Amino acid sequence: MLLTLIIFCPFVLGLLALLLAQAKQMKYWALGILVVDLLLALYAAVFVFDWSGAVQTTEIFGLEVQTPFQMRAHVPWPLLDMFEISYTVGLDHLGMLMVLLTAGLGIFGVLCSFTAIKHREKEFYFHLLVLQTGMLATFAALDFLVFYMAWELMVIPLYFLIGIWGSKDRLYATIKFVLYTLAGSLMMLLAILWMYYNGANTYSFEKMIGLGMAEKWHMAVWPFLGLMFAFLIKVPLWPLHTWLPDAHTEAPTAGSVILAGVLLKTGIYGILRFAIPLFPHAAVALAPLFTWLAIIAIIYGAMCAMVQTDVKRLVAYSSVSHMGFIVLGVFCFNGPALSGAILQMINHGISTGGLFLAVGMIYERRHTRKMADFGGLAHRLPIFAALTMVMVLSSVGLPGLNGFAGEFPILVGAMGNVPIMTLAENPSSFHGFLRQQNYTWLVAALAAMGVILGAVYLLLMYQKVFFGKLDKEENESLSDLNGREIFQLAALSVAALLIGLFPQTVMKPINHTTRHILGVVAAPLSLGPENEPLRYEEAPHDDHGHAAAGTAQTPEG
C-alpha cells in the first residue's frame, strides 16, 4: 500500500493541484507534492524496506514463488485476471535505489523550472508530476502489462514537456523522441506477447520466474532482442542514440534533467530486471555483442561530444558515452563491473543531471547555449564556476567524487569480462570469429580511452565557457547564482562527494542485486563438460554482511 501511495502520490495530488491551485502557485504545490513523495520514499527506505534482502514466499495466480521483492501490492485486475493480468508492484534493492533517485531528482526538476517556465505553468508542473508517477511505476512494476503502461506513461508527459516548453526545434525533437521510443515499445509488446503465448500464460514477472521459464526459453533469442531493442533505445546505446541529442537539446531544463537523470536509467533497469533474468542464455550468448556496442558508444559518444559547439548537445553526447560505460559493466557479468554499473546509474543521474541544471541556469541568463557566446564567466560568476567545476569533475571521474566510484569498478571489472573469457575457454560455443581469444584487455583498454576523452571534451567545454577573458558585452551584466540555484548544485555536489568517499553505503545494497543477477546467469555461463565450471558464490561474502552500515538501517524501524 505504501508503495502504491508513493507511486500515485504525484499524479493524484497533481490532479488536485490542477483543480485547486492558481497558476502562479502551481510550482509550490508541485514542489510540496514531490517533497512529500520523497519523504514517503525515505520513510519506506529507512523503516519499511528490509535491506538485508531476505527472500519471501508468496502466491501468485496459484503458484507459490520465492520473491526478493518487498512492499508488494498484488491486486488481480477485475475481468482481466483470466489472462493473469494483475496490478503487481514491489521493490528489491535495485528498485528501491531507483525509486529514491527518482523521488530525489524530481525535486530538482521542479526547482530548476521556478523562473524558467513562464507560460502555461499549471500544465507544465502537472506533466512533471505525471512523469514522476510514470517513472516510479516503471521501477516498481512486476506485471508486464503494468510495466508496459508505465513505460508508455513516461513518454506522454515528456512529449508535451519538450513539445510545448522546448526551444526552437522542439517539434522535430519531440516527435522523433516519441516515434523512436514507440518503435522500441512495440518490439517490447511483441516480446511480452511472445512470452505469454510461449509457455508463460501469465503477465506476472514473478510467476514467469517461478515457473522457470528462463530455462525453457534458453533458445529464444528474438524475444530477448525485442526487449533489448526497447531498453537499448531508452539507454540509449549506439546506434540507437540519435534521438537523444535532439531531445536533450530542445527540452526545457527540467525535461533534460529528468531525461538524463532517470529516464535513461529505465533502459538499464529493464535489462537488469527483465531481459537478463528471463533470457539469461541469450544474454550470455550476445554479451560480447553488447560489450562491443558499449565500447563503440563510449568512444563514439566522446568523440561526438568533443566537436559540439552547443553546450547542451555536448552534455547529451557525453551521456551516450557514459551510458556506454554502464552497458559495458552490465555485460561483463562479474561482481565489480555489475555493481559499478548499477552505482553508475545513480552517479550519472547526479552528475549529468547537475550539468544539465548548470546549462539551464546559464541559458536562463543568456538565452543561448553556444559556447562561443561565453568565455570568462568565472570572473562574473565565481560561485557558479566553482559548483559547475564539481559537476564536471564528477562526470570526468575524479577519484573522491561519485563518477569514479562507479567507473573504477567497471573498468577493473571489464578486465575480467566473464562471457568473453568463458567463450575463449569454450571453443564449442557459437560465438563468431573472435572465439578462443581472450581479448578482455583490449576491451578494458578501449574503455579506458573513454576516460581520457571524457577529460578532453568536458574540460574543453569548461574552459570555453568559464576561462579566458570576459570579452562579450552581454556577459558583463550577468548575475551569479541565487540561493535556489546554489541549493540545487550544492546539494548534488555534496551527494557526489558523499558517494565518492563512501560508495560502500550504496554499494552494499547494490551487491545484493548483483549477486541475484549473477546467480541468474551462472547456469548459462557454466558451459560444457570439458570446462571447469566457473565459481558462483551463493552466500554473501563474509566481510560483506558486517561491513560498515550506511543506508542499510534496521528494518521495521
Next chain:
Amino acid sequence: MIEFVWLIPAIMLLAALVNGLGARRLGKTAGHVAWIAMAICCVISFVILFQVVGLAHDHHWEGTKVLLWKWFDIPNFFGPNRTFSVEMAFRVDQLTAVFLCFVSFIGTLVFIYATGYMKEKHHGHLELDPGYARFFAYVSLFAASMFTLVLGANLGVMFIGWEGVGLCSYLLIGYYFDRPFSDTLSCADAGRKAFVMNRIGDAGLIVGIGLIFWGLGTVDFAEINAALTSGKLPDGSAIPAGFKYGGALITASMLCMFLGATGKSAQIPLFTWLPDAMAGPTPVSALIHAATMVTAGVYMVARLNVPFFLSPGAMAVVAIVGALTAFAAATMGLTQRGIKKALAYSTVSQLGFMFLGLGVGAMAGGIFHVFTHAFFKGCLFLAAGSVIHALHHEEDMFKMGGLKKYMPKTWLAYLMATLAIAGFPLTSGFFSKDEILFSAFISAGDGLPILWAIGVVTAVMTAIYMGRTLFLTFHGPERFDDHAREHLHESPANLTTPILILGALGLVVGFLNVPHGFGGGAHFHHFLAPVVDRGAEHVAAMRGFQTDHAAGVIPAGPLVVAGADGVALAMDAGHKSIERTLAVASGLLGIAGLAIAWWFFGAGITDRSRRLARTLQPLWRLSFYRWWWDDIYTALFQKGTMLKARIIWQLDVAIVDGAVVGMAEGCRSISRSMRRLQNGQVQVYGLVMFVGVCLFLVYLAIGMSNFIGQTAEEPQQGRRILHNAPSPRAIGDGPIVSHSILTERELVQND
C-alpha cells in the same frame, strides 16, 4: 601520533575549505591560514618521522596501517575468486615518513614565500592578487592530495591523491585563466594540456591496477608484496604464472603503471606538459612542478619495488626511458630563453635521472635524488620567481643580466642551488647523482655501461645549462631597460628567507647519505632499505644470490639487476674504488661544465656564444625547438583526434541519424503515394476490391489443397504432443496451467 596521521591531509583539506568558502572576505588571512596549517602538518610529520625511526629498529616492523573505512567491497560472486576490496587506509613507513617530512617542510617555506609573492603592484603599493584566497585554497588542496598520495596504503587511495594533485596542478597552471601564456597556448590551455596528458597516464594506471587486482586479488601494497614474495594468494592458492619472476602479466601491469608514472613525472612520451606548466604562478612551479608532485611517479615505482624487481623487462624500460628523458630534456634546456622554461627542462631531466636510478635497481638512490632535488630545484624556482617578481613578470633571460648587484641574497641562494644541481663536489646533488651514476655503471655488469655514459653526458650538460642560467641572469652586462632598473630591488624578507634556507639545505642535505665508499654511513639509504630494497632482496634470494644487508651491502639492487651472483661482494675493495673514481670524475665534470658555461656566457650574450650557436646551427635548432616534440604531438594527436571526432560526428548525423530520418521519410513518402488511392472514384475502389477478392480466393484454394494433402498422409504432430504429460522441468512448485501452446521443438528440447 601515527594513528592520527589522517590529521595531516585533514588539516590541509580544512584549510582549503576555509579558503575556498571564505574567498574574498578573508583577505590576507587566507595566506596565513594556509601556511600555518602547513607548518602544523610539518610538525606532525617530523614527530611521525621520529616515531618511525624508533619503530624501525624492529626489523619485522613493516609499517603501521591506519584503517579509516572501507571504500569499496564488492565480492566477485561469479568468475575468479576475487573480492574487489579497497580500504580507505593510510600506511606509515620509512618511505612515507620521508616524503611527508620533505613535502611539508618545503611546502611551508613555499607557502610563506607565496604570501609575499602573490601580490601585485598597483599605483605604487602592493595589493593582494585578486585570486589570493583561491590560490591558497588550491595549494592547500594540493597539499592534502599529495599527503594522501604518499600515505595511501593501497593503489586505490594512492590514486585519489594521484588524481587530486593532477587536478590541483590543472587548476593552478590555469590560475591566470584569462591570460595568454605563449603564442599558441593560453594559461588555461596549458592547464588542460597537463590534465589530459596526465589522464593518458592515468588510464594506464587504471588498467595496471585492474591487472594486479585480477592477478593477485588485492590492491593493497603490503598484500601485493606478501603475495609476490610468498607466491601465494591470501586464500592459499598459488599466484598466476604470469605474476612469477619475469612473467608476462607482471611485466604488462608494471608497464601500465609506469605509463602512469611517465604522465605524472613528465617522462618520454608524456613529458611535454611540464614546460607549459610554467604558466602557473612561480611558487606553484617550485612546489608542484619541481619539488613534490612530479616526483609522484618516482614514489610509486619505489613503492612498487617488489613487482618491478620481479619484472626485469619493466625495470629495463624504466631505466632506458629515464636515461633518454634525462638526455633529451637536458639538450632542450641548453638553449631556452625563459628562465622558468630552462628550469622546467632541467626538472624533466632530473626526473629522468631519478627513473634511471630506479630502473637500474638503486631505488633508494632514486628517492634520495628526489629528496635533494626538492631542495635545490625548489630554491632555483623560488629564486627565479624572486627575479621575475622584481622585473615585473619578465622571464626572458636575454633581458636580464647583472642582477647580482641588485639582488645579492637571491643571487647567493641561486648560486648555492646551482652548485648543488651541477654536482659540485660535496654538495647534495653530487652525492645523489653520484649514487645513481655508480649504480648505472655497475648494473651494466660485464656489458658496456651505456646508461651510465648517457647519464654522465647529461650531468655535464646539466652543469652547462645551469651555469648558463646563473650567468645570464645574475652576471654580465645589464640587458633590461631603465624603467625596470628604477623599480629593481631585492625581494622582501618573506621571499628571500625561504630561498636562502632551501639553498643552504640544498648544499648540505647530501651529507645524510654519504656513501660507504667515502667512509660515510649512507644513513638515508639504510633507513629506507627495509621498504625500497625488498624487491632486490627477494629477487636476489630467489635466484640464489647472497645478500647481507646488515653488513652494509648497499647497492644490492643494481647488482641484482646486473645478475651478479656475488651480491655480498658488493662493497669489496674493487667496488669502493670504482665508486670513488666515478665520483671524482663526475665532480670534475660538473666543475668543467660550469667552466664551459662561464666561458660562453660569463659575459652575457657575446659574439662567442652567438658564434657557438651559429656553428652548431642544426643542433641549436634541434634544442631550441625542443626536438619538435610538441609540434609532432599537436599535429598527430591533438589535431588528428579533433579531425577524427569531426568525421565521426558528421557520420553520426549523416548515416546513423540519417537512417532513422530516412526511415521516417520513407514512411511518409509511402503514405503520400497511398493517399492517391483514396481519390473518391467508386470505379477504382470496385476494381481494387475485385482484384483483392480474387487474390484471396486463390490463396484459400492453395491453402486448402495443402491441408488436405497433409491430413491424408499423417496426423499432425503438434496435436499429439499436446496430449503428452508436461515435461518434468515445466512443473514448478505449484500447479501448472495446462493449456500452453508449446511447440514441438521446445518440448523436445526440454526433455
